[in-house]
Amino acid sequence: MTTMTAAARSREEVLDAARALVPALRARQAECEALGRLPEATQRAFLEAGFYRILQPRRFGGCELDLVTFFETMALIARGCPSSGWVLALTAGHAHTLAALFPEAAQTWAFGPDGDFRCPFSANGSATCTPTGGGYRLSGQWNYVSGCQHATHYMGLASLADADQRVFVLVPRADFTIVEDWDVLGMRGTGSHRVTVDDVFVPAERVIPQALDEAGSRSAPGRAVHPNPLYAAGRVGSVLWGEMAAVAVGIAQGALDVYEQDLRTKRLAYPPFATRSEVPAFQRHFGRAWALVRGARALLLDIGRDYGMFCQEEVAEGAVFSDLRDSQLRLLEQQVTLQAADAVDLMLQTAGTGSTRSSAPLQRSFRDMTMIRTHHAAQFDRGAEEFGRAHLAGDEGHGTRDE
Secondary structure, three states: OOOOOOOOOOHHHHHHHHHHHHHHHHHOHHHHHHHOOOOHHHHHHHHHHOHHHOOOOHHHOOOOOOHHHHHHHHHHHHHHOHHHHHHHHHHHOHHHHHHHHOOHHHHHHHHOOOOOOOOOEEOOEEEEEEEEOOEEEEEEEEEEEOOHHHOOEEEEEEEEOOOOOEEEEEEEHHHOEEEOOOOOOOOHHHOOEEEEEEEEEEEHHHEEEOOOOHHHHHOOHHHHOOOOHHHHOOOHHHHHHHHHHHHHHHHHHHHHHHHHHHHHHOEOOOOOOOEHHHOHHHHHHHHHHHHHHHHHHHHHHHHHHHHHHHHHHHHHHOOOOOHHHHHHHHHHHHHHHHHHHHHHHHHHHHHOHHHHOOOOHHHHHHHHHHHHHHOHHHOHHHHHHHHHHHHHHOOOOOOOOOO
16 A cells, blocks of 8 residues: 555544444454454545654654544544544554664654554563574564554564563564464454564664653653653553453443344334334333443543643653553553443343344444454453552552542
């Protein structure tokens, strides 16, 4: 596909473009699933709208917008097509990872002269970096790399040879091979295949210590490249978990659109043969589903605002964006995903057998949401235990925001 550039968009332009795409994306859901990747028309629309650049610094051709705008956009796209939203979120989000963590030389190289950067990330695999003159030799493989077929680069977690240390490594598309092995229940249109790298040279500036904890995050070389607190402070985990939560909200919103339409148009097959929307039981089901979806979206946007505030406080006041704060936001993002999934479960259970047909959009929403629930980042009980342990070990929860 020909590379297309996009001027920096405002928040309103980005959101308007996303809203306008929802009907077309909904119409392409079956096509996306059958292809096992984004349709060309969808990818072209994403590039033209600048969606991959939402969290990318303006210096490198991006929009440099906030996390709230990113979450809202990803939810809108997933509302139209869950697989398309997942691919977009799990590639576009990592422009932030590059800008916040990697040194200036790596950013200049990766964003390039036209700012076209589409980069999936995975920690699920086995790869080794072996030091050599001027850099490293990299070999290994990673599983479930969503969006790899549309990528310009790949970012993965690897181990340093003969050292108890893990690193983030960044490679161009030409240096990795895709093994097409994505054959699963849902999210079939994401093309989340295996990626392999075989003895590729990676310059030193494209390999950094993993930055998943407070110490690693604050010492990352990228923190000094951009003045915006979004890049000068903050955490990787909260953004990565948020990608998933935003897609979950969008899936639930899309399912609610379909569910409401069905309730307004389908009649009971038994007396009193009323339209379902007139029946108290279905009114109650809709109200419960609506509240779950609306609550999940409100919490998602609140998380985005808190993330920005925590970054600002670290830069302006020296209030560290701690492991506890990161854990807090990740747990809330898991709560968002849980609520959205519960809403979809409720809708499918009460929509009738017709909604389980292979051509029905509601069953696709259910399958796609089921796949999200298998992700390690969606395991709410694990996140609750981690946060609870950290919170209770501190001084009355210092570092969390409860109000």
